[in-house]
Amino acid sequence: MDILVEQNYESMSQTAARLVAREILLVPDLVLGLATGNTPVGFYSELVKLHEENLLDYSSLKTFNLDEYYPIPPSHPESFTNYMYERFFNHVNVPEQNIYIPDGTVESVEEYCRRYEEWIEESGGLDLQLLGIGKNGHIGYNEPGCSWDSVTRLVELDPRTMEGQSDKFDNPPTQALTMGVKTIMGADQILLLASGAKKAEVVEVALNGPVTTDVPASILQLHPNVTVILDREAAAELDGC
Ligand code: PGA
Numbered sequence: 001m002d003i004l005v006e007q008n009y010e011s012m013s014q015t016a017a018r019l020v021a022r023e024i025l026l027v028p029d030l031v032l033g034l035a036t037g038n039t040p041v042g043f044y045s046e047l048v049k050l051h052e053e054n055l056l057d058y059s060s061l062k063t064f065n066l067d068e069y070y071p072i073p074p075s076h077p078e079s080f081t082n083y084m085y086e087r088f089f090n091h092v093n094v095p096e097q098n099i100y101i102p103d104g105t106v107e108s109v110e111e112y113c114r115r116y117e118e119w120i121e122e123s124g125g126l127d128l129q130l131l132g133i134g135k136n137g138h139i140g141y142n143e144p145g146c147s148w149d150s151v152t153r154l155v156e157l158d159p160r161t162m163e164g165q166s167d168k169f170d171n172p173p174t175q176a177l178t179m180g181v182k183t184i185m186g187a188d189q190i191l192l193l194a195s196g197a198k199k200a201e202v203v204e205v206a207l208n209g210p211v212t213t214d215v216p217a218s219i220l221q222l223h224p225n226v227t228v229i230l231d232r233e234a235a236a237e238l239d240g241c
Contacts, residue, residue, distance in 0.1 A: 001221065003207070003228045005235040009195050013042030013230045016130075016193055019227065020047065021056050023128055023189075029060040031120075033129030034088075034214070035140075036065065037154040039193050040132060051092045058094045062123050064116075066131070066140040067178035070154055072104035078168045079104060100154070102177035106237045113152040113177065129187035130179065133194050137202050141178035144214050150180030162165040167240035181219055190226045193216070194234040197240040203230060204237035 006012040020043075026029050030095065034040075050056040065080060074081035081101045089099060100119055106112040123159060131139050136158055141152060143158040155178055162172050184190070194203050206217035220226050230238075 001207070001223075001226045001228060002023045003179030003230065003235075003238070005230050005232060007232060007240075009042055009231050012193060012229050015039075016043045016048050016191060016229050017050065019191060019229075020128065021050055022062060024056060024058070027063065027127065028057065031062045031064070031125065031127045031225055033063045033126045033184070033187055034063050034084065035130045035132050035193075036067070036083045037132045039195050040130060041087060043130070043193065048088065048091040050226070052175060058092045059095050060098075062093060062098040063100065064120055064123075064126065064179075066129075066184075067176050068102040068104045068176050069173040070102075070104045070109075070175045072173060073173050074104070104177065106177075109154050109177070113154070116152040116177075116179075118182065120186075126183075126187035128189045128191060128219075129184055130190045131184070131190060132219075133192060133199060133202060133206060133217045134158075134161060135198060135202055137206055137217045139175040139181070139184060139192075139217045139220070142184075142216045144216060146181060146213060148181050148185075148219060150212065151183050152168075152177065152179050163231075173184055181216060185219060186222055188225060190223055192220060192226060192228045193230075194228070195231045197233040197236065199234040200236040203228075203234050207238065 068080045072079045136144055141155050166172055206215050211218045211221050
């Protein structure tokens with residue numbers, strides 16, 4: 001596992017974007033797993049900037065997002081679909097048919113989740129998966145106690161996940177569609193980002209503690225190709241940082 005500690009949020013975002021940009025330059029038809037949340041906002045801005053400067057072409061890229069609230073219409077301002085279009089897809093040239101985001105409106109959930117896994121497989125699997133980490137150690141919406149064998153499915157959100165979000169929703173969602181731990185671990189390469197003092201403790205536990213389903217991100221210790229990019233605050237509890 002490579003751990004890079006950057007001075008601040010901006011340099012964390014820039015380093016992450018450059019790493020992904022290099023992969024896209026080398027493999028234009030990369031299959032890229034994407035994440036939402038506060039952490040990757042700067043990362044997406046950097047990728048948009050590279051495109052606007054004509055340095056990066058996304059016309060062969062294929063993307064799969066990790067998760068989406070359920071149920072939620074894509075047009076909801078807090079949907080991850082809306083997040084992705086506002087921050088990234090509306091500003092770059094990823095072809096519409098190459099964009100996969102779990103659909104928070106589907107009725108046949110089980111069948112849809114099975115198809116989502118098949119779409120990833122039919123694309124040749126995830127080359128690179130971007131991840132954030134929840135304060136409770138979740139990756140995607142694989143909450144504490146989830147199974148290492150899990151694939152894309154409907155999950156109940158941990159109460160801690162929705163803390164402080166009640167201002168954003170009339171009825172905060174209690175469920176989500178998410179890629180599973182097994183789906184994530186199937187990616188050839190994983191890029192985990194974390195920023196800010198509120199992530200310092202969970203970062204330390206996930207990277208140095210026991211591998212346990214109580215801290216889903218700890219499974220990344222078993223993946224052979226993980227890069228972790230932290231800002232100084234998120235790295236504060238790690239030895240030598
Ligand atoms: P955040 O969320 O980037 O908004 O902190 C990360 C996550 O829950 O995975």
